[in-house]
Amino acid sequence: MQGASLSVGAPSPQPSPRWGEGVRTSKPDRGDVRHDDKSMLYFIEQFLNGIQLGMLLFLLAAGLTLIFGIMDLVNLAHGSLYMIGAYFAATFAEWTDSFVLGAIFAIVATLAVGMALEVIAMRRLYARSHLDHVLGTFGLLLFFNELVRLIWGPAGMTLSLPGEMLKAVEILPGLFYPVYRLVIIAVTLAVAFLLYALVMRTRLGMLIRAGASNREMVGALGVNIKLLYTMVFGLGAALAGFAGLMQAPILTVQIGMGENILILAFVVIIIGGIGSIRGAFVAALLVGLVDTVGRAFLPDLLHVYLSESAAASLGRALSSMMIYMVMALVLIVRPEGLFPAASK
Amino acid sequence: MKGLLETSRGSRPSPRLAVNAGLLVILALAPLYAALTGDPFAMTLFTRVLILALAALSLNLIMGFGGMVSFGHAAYLGIGGYAVGILAKEGIGSGFVQWPVAIAAAALYALVVGALSLRTRGVYFIMITLAFAQMTYYVAIGLDRYGGDDGLTIYQRSRFGSLLDLDNKILFYYLCFALLLAGIYLVWRLVNSRFGLVIQGARSNERRMRAIGFATYRYKLVCFVIAGAMCGLAGALLANHTNFISPAMMHWTRSGDLMIMAVLGGMQAMFGPLLGAMTLLLLEESLSRVTDYANLVLGPLLLFVAIYVNGGIDGLIGGVRHG
Amino acid sequence: MADTLLEIAALTKRFGGVVASDAISLALAPGELHAVIGPNGAGKSTMIAQLTGEIAPDSGRIRFDGRDITTLPVHRRSRLGLARSFQITSLFSDFTALDNVALAVQAHCGHSFRFWRDARGEAALRAPARAALDRVGLGERADMAVADLSHGERRQLEIAMALATRPRLLLLDEPMAGMGPEESARLVATLRALKGSVTILLIEHDMDAVFALADRISVLVYGRIIASGDAAAIRADAAVRQAYLGDSEGAAASSARGAAHG
Numbered sequence: 061m062q063g064a065s066l067s068v069g070a071p072s073p074q075p076s077p078r079w080g081e082g083v084r085t086s087k088p089d090r091g092d093v094r095h096d097d098k099s100m101l102y103f104i105e106q107f108l109n110g111i112q113l114g115m116l117l118f119l120l121a122a123g124l125t126l127i128f129g130i131m132d133l134v135n136l137a138h139g140s141l142y143m144i145g146a147y148f149a150a151t152f153a154e155w156t157d158s159f160v161l162g163a164i165f166a167i168v169a170t171l172a173v174g175m176a177l178e179v180i181a182m183r184r185l186y187a188r189s190h191l192d193h194v195l196g197t198f199g200l201l202l203f204f205n206e207l208v209r210l211i212w213g214p215a216g217m218t219l220s221l222p223g224e225m226l227k228a229v230e231i232l233p234g235l236f237y238p239v240y241r242l243v244i245i246a247v248t249l250a251v252a253f254l255l256y257a258l259v260m261r262t263r264l265g266m267l268i269r270a271g272a273s274n275r276e277m278v279g280a281l282g283v284n285i286k287l288l289y290t291m292v293f294g295l296g297a298a299l300a301g302f303a304g305l306m307q308a309p310i311l312t313v314q315i316g317m318g319e320n321i322l323i324l325a326f327v328v329i330i331i332g333g334i335g336s337i338r339g340a341f342v343a344a345l346l347v348g349l350v351d352t353v354g355r356a357f358l359p360d361l362l363h364v365y366l367s368e369s370a371a372a373s374l375g376r377a378l379s380s381m382m383i384y385m386v387m388a389l390v391l392i393v394r395p396e397g398l399f400p401a402a403s404k
Numbered sequence: 405m406k407g408l409l410e411t412s413r414g415s416r417p418s419p420r421l422a423v424n425a426g427l428l429v430i431l432a433l434a435p436l437y438a439a440l441t442g443d444p445f446a447m448t449l450f451t452r453v454l455i456l457a458l459a460a461l462s463l464n465l466i467m468g469f470g471g472m473v474s475f476g477h478a479a480y481l482g483i484g485g486y487a488v489g490i491l492a493k494e495g496i497g498s499g500f501v502q503w504p505v506a507i508a509a510a511a512l513y514a515l516v517v518g519a520l521s522l523r524t525r526g527v528y529f530i531m532i533t534l535a536f537a538q539m540t541y542y543v544a545i546g547l548d549r550y551g552g553d554d555g556l557t558i559y560q561r562s563r564f565g566s567l568l569d570l571d572n573k574i575l576f577y578y579l580c581f582a583l584l585l586a587g588i589y590l591v592w593r594l595v596n597s598r599f600g601l602v603i604q605g606a607r608s609n610e611r612r613m614r615a616i617g618f619a620t621y622r623y624k625l626v627c628f629v630i631a632g633a634m635c636g637l638a639g640a641l642l643a644n645h646t647n648f649i650s651p652a653m654m655h656w657t658r659s660g661d662l663m664i665m666a667v668l669g670g671m672q673a674m675f676g677p678l679l680g681a682m683t684l685l686l687l688e689e690s691l692s693r694v695t696d697y698a699n700l701v702l703g704p705l706l707l708f709v710a711i712y713v714n715g716g717i718d719g720l721i722g723g724v725r726h727g
Numbered sequence: 728m729a730d731t732l733l734e735i736a737a738l739t740k741r742f743g744g745v746v747a748s749d750a751i752s753l754a755l756a757p758g759e760l761h762a763v764i765g766p767n768g769a770g771k772s773t774m775i776a777q778l779t780g781e782i783a784p785d786s787g788r789i790r791f792d793g794r795d796i797t798t799l800p801v802h803r804r805s806r807l808g809l810a811r812s813f814q815i816t817s818l819f820s821d822f823t824a825l826d827n828v829a830l831a832v833q834a835h836c837g838h839s840f841r842f843w844r845d846a847r848g849e850a851a852l853r854a855p856a857r858a859a860l861d862r863v864g865l866g867e868r869a870d871m872a873v874a875d876l877s878h879g880e881r882r883q884l885e886i887a888m889a890l891a892t893r894p895r896l897l898l899l900d901e902p903m904a905g906m907g908p909e910e911s912a913r914l915v916a917t918l919r920a921l922k923g924s925v926t927i928l929l930i931e932h933d934m935d936a937v938f939a940l941a942d943r944i945s946v947l948v949y950g951r952i953i954a955s956g957d958a959a960a961i962r963a964d965a966a967v968r969q970a971y972l973g974d975s976e977g978a979a980a981s982s983a984r985g986a987a988h989g
Contacts, residue, residue: 134527184711190527191473192710195667198660199706206699323538323656326531334527377546384535388520391532395524598839598846605830608819615779615813616892617805617834626840 101235106356107349112241114348115248119303120321121328121340122255123296129335130271131289133182134190136197138300138325139318140204145170145301146308146317147208150217159222159309166305167298174297178290186289205315216314219305244306251302252341259337268292324351327383331390333397342398347383355379420722424675427682431581435574447573448645449689453681454580455641458587460665460677462634467663468671469595470627471607475530476517476537477662480510480632482544482654484639489649490550492558499562499570503640510636511629513540518628522621537654544651555650562644570644580641584678587634592674594630603627668709670718679717731790732757732926733778733896738787740773740950747773748784749950755896760918760927762937765947766970771930772814774947775900778928779811780804791896805834810894812885814901814930818873824884825869828856831891859891860884863917879910886917896926903933915939938962946970 124138148169153162177200185196221240228236259265267288271278279285304318311317328347332339359375366374390398431450438446459481466472487506496502517536521529550556561570570576594600605613606620613620643649652658661684669680687705691698713719733755740748747770755761765771776782778789780801789797796804819827829852833839836851846852860869863883868876876884882902889897899918903911915936918927922940931937937944938958945955946967954964961967 128527134530181707181711188710190530191467191663191667194473194475194530194660195664196707196710198664199703199710201703202699202706203703206697206703210697210700319656323534327535330528330531330535373546373548377543380542380546381539384539387532387535391524391528392520395528397528593843593845596845596847597843598833598841598849600842601826601830601833601846602839604821605819608821609817611781612813612817612819613830613834614801615805615811615817616831616888617802618839619800619802623839 099234101232102356103353104232105235105237106353108237108241108245110349110352111345112244112248112348113352114345115245115252116303116307117321117325117328117348118252118341118344119248119299119306120325121332121344122252122337123299124325125329125332125335125337125340126268126292127296128329130268130292131182131186133186134193134197135182135296136194136322137177137200137204138197138296139322140201141170141174141297141300141318142304142321143208143313143315143318144173144204145304146219146313147212147217148301149305149308150219150313151212153219159219159225162219163302163305167302170301170304171294171298174301175290175294177297178293182293183286183289201319208315214315216312219308219313221309225309240309244310248303248306251299255299255337264288264291324383327387329397331387331397333400336397336399339397339399346386350386351379351383354382358382420673420718423679423721427675427678435577447577449685451573451577451580451645453678453685454577454584455638455645456662456665456685457678457681458580458584458641459635459638460662460669460681461584461587461591462631462638463662464666464669464671464677465591465594465634466624466627466631467666468676469600469607470603470624472522472624472628473530473663474521474533474628474631475656475659475663476533476535477631477635478654478656478658479517479537479540480514480635481639481642481658481662482540482649482651483510483513484636484641485643485649485653486544486547486550486639487636488562488640488643489556489558492560492562493550493556497560497563499564499568502562503637506640507633507636510639511633514629514632515625518625518632522624522628534656534659537656537659541651541654541656544654551650553651555648555652558643558647558649561647562640576644580645583637583641588674588678595674599623599626664706668716670716672715673718676716676718683717730756732759732792733928734788734790735778736788736790738774738777738789739785740777740782741785746950748777748787750787751947751950751952753945753952753955755926755928757895757926758923759942760922760929760940762929762931762941762944763947764931764934764937764944769947770950771947772900773950775811775814775898775930778898779809805892808893808895809898810889810892810896811898812882812889812900812902814904816878816881816885818881818884818888820873823870823872824860824865824876824880824887825853825856827873827884828859828887828891829853831888832856832859835892856891859887862890862920863887864913879906882906883910883914886914890921890925894925896928897921899927899929899931901930901932903931903936911936 120138120142124135127133127135127138145166148166149162151162152165152169153159156162156165181196181200185193188196225240225243226238228238229242231237231242257265259268267278267283270281271288271292278288324347328343329340331346332341332343355375358379359371362371362375362378365371431454434450435447438444438450459477462480463474463477466474484506487509488502491497491502491505513536517533521532521536524532544550545553561576564570568575568579570579595604602613602618602620602623605618606624610620639653642653665680665684666677667680668683669676669678673679687702688698691701695701709716731754733753735751735753738748738751739746749770751774753761753763763771763774773782777784780796780799780803784797787797788795791804791807791809794807796807796809799807819830822830826847829847832852832855833846836855857866857869860866863886865880865883865887868880873881873884882905886899886902889899903914906914911933918929918940921927922942929937929941941958943955943957944961945952946961946964947953948970953970954961954967956964
């Protein structure tokens with residue numbers, strides 16, 4: 061790192077691999093579409109990647125928006141739970157020699173950590189201002205990064221998949237798509253559906269929806285608010301941990317991995333409307349698609365007007381910014397997001 | 405007028421005055437301390453304190469007094485720094501060009517960001533300012549010519565002809581000190597002026613402000629631009645100080661640092677940002693000498709402050725303030 | 728000059744299925760003190776919000792001194808001379824009473840892009856502020872922090888702030904809410920002194936004050952004006968009595984008290 065900059069939370073030595081850039085790493089048995097074969101197939105591949113990113117973002121954003129909608133808490137440590145989920149999964153998978161078992165234990169463990177965190181720290185923040193939330197959870201973020209470094213070391217980990225999932229399937233003539241990525245989409249869609257069922261069809265879900273639109277009322281109804289909050293936070297934590305472990309085999313398990321995606325998740329809930337799960341779903345898919353497809357095609361689009369190298373570097377810069385431009389656009393037109401939950 | 409060093413109404417000088425005055429004395433004598441102890445790092449550290457205090461001061465103008473919680477303030481540090489770095493690389497080494505450009509560029513970006521962001525409130529505002537800072541971060545990474553991710557070394561500090569030789573560490577230190585003091589004085593006058601009262605009123609009760617006839621948006625926007633400009637200057641100083649620019653200058657954790665400094669020091673106090681910068685940097689420094697895992701202490705400490713402390717260090721010293 | 732200062736024409740506002748304002752039409756003459764009464768939930772707050780510009784009506788127009796202000800933003804209406812007090816006290820709680828009123832003065836005293844001079848030292852702002860505070864009887868409490876004022880004093884501060892903007896029309900949203908009898912009496916006296924020089928639209932529940940002060944009264948029920956006229960006409964109106972004032976005995980008792988005040 062440069063100079064004597066001992067600043068708090070300096071970014072990790074190498075930036076976390078950005079979504080979309082990990083796609084091209086070579087793994088055995090992965091089918092691939094040639095980069096210069098600008099066919100429909102390439103677009104479909106990127107489209108699917110975008111859906112996948114969107115679904116993972118949704119898992120993060122759903123927790124975030126619930127926690128903000130119901131407890132009015134801005135939680136910067138949400139990315140830490142995502143990271144912890146990945147680390148737990150990598151560790152448990154190693155111990156049990158099974159990806160699935162590792163995943164299950166990881167979810168449970170993250171849930172436990174989340175609930176403990178809520179009881180110990182979060183509930184004391186509810187009464188404070190949003191600025192205090194930002195500060196306090198920022199402190200937690202630093203703490204967790206350091207704790208992970210202490211326990212697992214600075215190098216990061218890997219989470220490997222069972223052999224079958226490493227294969228690629230020919231989903232369309234000429235297009236080979238990794239099985240695991242399809243699994244991600246399928247599983248996360250299932251979880252989204254379950255979440256929908258939970259929120260729309262169960263009593264807990266009703267309390268959650270009520271809490272999102274009128275916090276005080278729910279308390280006045282005699283519901284055990286404290287327990288509700290703990291459960292909601294735990295649910296958010298589990299979702300985050302789950303997202304973390306799901307992406308781990310493809311992308312990364314390293315310190316600070318939560319930060320970049322956390323910001324994306326915040327962008328999602330801003331676009332979707334704070335407190336709204338439906339909004340989070342739509343916005344997450346939008347963000348996932350814009351980011352992935354944009355990143356893939358923008359350099360080529362620019363190549364029409366610019367030289368290859370200029371198009372490449374400008375394309376890279378612009379595609380990183382695209383999400384934020386979309387967010388800015390949405391906020392100009394609808395400052396409360398696309399599907400704002402309620403007056404509160 | 406609310407006192408700059410803030411004396412109490414009684415005959416006994418308030419602890420606040422003592423602390424602030426003491427702080428100034430310590431800072432004024434820091435180079436002497438460094439020379440006596442022969443510790444070169446002390447100068448570096450204290451200069452850094454001054455520069456980041458200026459940045460935190462600019463943030464506190466909009467955040468503490470204006471109630472605009474900007475989570476993307478490091479963007480202006482970065483823009484100011486990159487203005488200096490880019491101009492230096494392109495052969496324009498004169499500070500008389502670099503620094504005004506740094507300030508103007510930061511002010512311009514603040515104008516754009518503010519114009520869009522100030523239409524939102526609450527957490528939306530916090531996040532959209534964060535997002536705009538992220539944009540500058542990614543743009544900086546994409547600037548291959550200027551180092552991209554690795555950053556760019558500045559071989560020659562800003563030149564001011566025969567007036568100032570910024571390579572002289574002590575001179576540079578006192579320059580930063582002078583600029584910080586000027587900044588504090590400026591903010592003090594600003595906050596108590598008509599403009600400042602409008603800003604404070606908008607923080608206190610924006611609905612009321614509109615009801616009595618103030619178009620609050622434009623005042624907040626102007627304030628936002630002023631803060632951006634001031635931070636751009638801090639960025640120019642920082643680039644000179646480290647002889648280096650990199651995207652890390654505008655990373656969001658840097659914005660977080662600035663917020664911590666402002667809150668830690670006390671958001672209603674003129675000397676708050678300086679107190680906060682000093683405390684945070686010294687704390688980090690001493691912790692890192694003791695342990696490899698400084699954030700295991702720092703993190704929970706921040707959480708503690710967030711939960712229990714009102715009015716920051718300034719609040720602890722002088723009791724809770726009014727108005 | 729027009730003999731109508733404020734004209735509300737068929738103001739309508741719906742929230743989902745609820746009609747909060749149902750073609751409200753009202754005209755205020757300059758210098759008049761016009762009271763609007765009605766049961767809770769009648770839509771008085773919605774009406775005020777549309778008059779001040781915080782909510783946009785679905786249809787209808789609002790004219791102030793002949794000028795259509797229906798789409799004018801809140802702060803512009805204030806600039807034209809339309810001031811309001813809030814039903815739920817809304818002050819600058821970190822400041823002193825004097826600071827509060829001085830800000831209101833400042834809003835109408837030139838522009839505020841002045842960055843250097845100490846605003847608390849400006850006589851052009853402080854003097855009229857003190858005067859406004861004196862007018863409502865808060866002169867002695869000028870330098871107290873808002874947090875140290877009693878509820879009634881804060882309500883008076885609300886009025887002082889509205890007055891400090893030198894309004895031509897004063898919209899008072901239940902100013903007596905939560906006031907004790909002494910404070911209410913003082914406020915009634917203040918308002919009576921203002922009659923004639925300032926046009927006042929008074930939303931109130933306190934019937935004594937209403938009958939003591941109002942030149943004309945309008946009754947708002949379920950978003951509609953069901954009656955409008957002078958005190959005697961309202962007291963006699965059967966629909967009003969039924970909907971609001973209760974039985975005839977209650978109405979008679981009210982009128983007796985009103986006569987004692989007047």
